[in-house]
Amino acid sequence: MKAPRQCSHFLPQRVLTALLKLFETTEGPVLEDFPEDEPESDEVTVLACPVDFGRDTDVSGNADEFLAAFRRELTAMRPWYDMAVNKRQRTTMGVSGINLENLGDFIYAFVKGEPPQDPRHDIPLASTLKFAVEDLKAYYVEGITAQPGQANASSKILQDWFWNKTVCGKVFLALKKACETRPDDMMRMIGTYFIVPSEVARTKTK
Numbered sequence: 001m002k003a004p005r006q007c008s009h010f011l012p013q014r015v016l017t018a019l020l021k022l023f024e025t026t027e028g029p030v031l032e033d034f035p036e037d038e039p040e041s042d043e044v045t046v047l048a049c050p051v052d053f054g055r056d057t058d059v060s061g062n063a064d065e066f067l068a069a070f071r072r073e074l075t076a077m078r079p080w081y082d083m084a085v086n087k088r089q090r091t092t093m094g095v096s097g098i099n100l101e102n103l104g105d106f107i108y109a110f111v112k113g114e115p116p117q118d119p120r121h122d123i124p125l126a127s128t129l130k131f132a133v134e135d136l137k138a139y140y141v142e143g144i145t146a147q148p149g150q151a152n153a154s155s156k157i158l159q160d161w162f163w164n165k166t167v168c169g170k171v172f173l174a175l176k177k178a179c180e181t182r183p184d185d186m187m188r189m190i191g192t193y194f195i196v197p198s199e200v201a202r203t204k205t206k
Contacts, residue, residue, distance in 0.1 A: 066167075067108050073167045074104045077143045084146035092138040096120075096131035100139065107132055111174045115182075126186040129179075130194050133172065140168060163200050172196055173204055 078100075085091050097120055098106055109116045110129060118125040141158055145151050163169040172195050179191025196204070 063112060066171075067105075070104055070108060070167045070171055074100075074139075077140060080143035080146050081139050084142040087146060088142075091142060093135045093142070096128060096135045098128075098132055098135070100135075103132055103136055103139075107136065107175060108171060111171060111178050113178060124186060126184060126190045129187075130190050133175070133195055136168060137162070140166065159197070159200065163196075163204070176201065 081091075093100070096103070102119075106116055106119070107129070115125065118128050120128050123131075140162055144158070144161065145153060163173075176191050176195045179187050179195065182188055182191070
């Protein structure tokens with residue numbers, strides 16, 4: 001007889017218990033890794049994305065065609081994002097303060113090496129860019145997980161899909177390189193640490 005499989009819903013409880021134990025520490029600051037990984041599901045989830053502009057889009061090709069593909073993808077994702085908002089009655093988008101219709105062009109301007117004027121006056125341009133990147137990531141993840149059967153897709157599946165199957169993923173990889181060459185220290189820091197996950201960056205730059 002097989003040993004009973006431990007239910008994954010106990011993981012958040014163990015995380016909370018480990019967190020509470022940190023308060024017993026008499027000295028700080030304390031930084032500890034949780035010893036367990038996210039549980040793998042027995043079900044294989046395949047993201048059947050309705051958008052397929054990214055697979056054959058060459059970053060080194062015509063910049064205008066690359067931007068056009070990016071715009072088409074953003075437009076094609078919109079019905080799925082709207083469905084997600086209607087279904088969940090919430091969204092994590094909006095931290096940048098930039099309208100969705102303008103997000104793509106705002107971000108792509110940095111890829112072209114032509115940083116736009118900061119639409120906000122309360123934070124530096126580098127911070128606005130970081131928030132814009134976070135908004136677009138939320139736009140894609142919320143949209144793709146609104147599809148039937150995709151709500152429980154693991155973070156690994158979502159990451160593989162975004163960075164390997166979308167134009168936006170390729171734009172962000174190009175954005176990272178563009179920011180890393182900027183003279184602004186803060187912009188270089190954003191490019192190095194906040195646009196592309198380190199494990200993705202290592203794979204894509206090999």
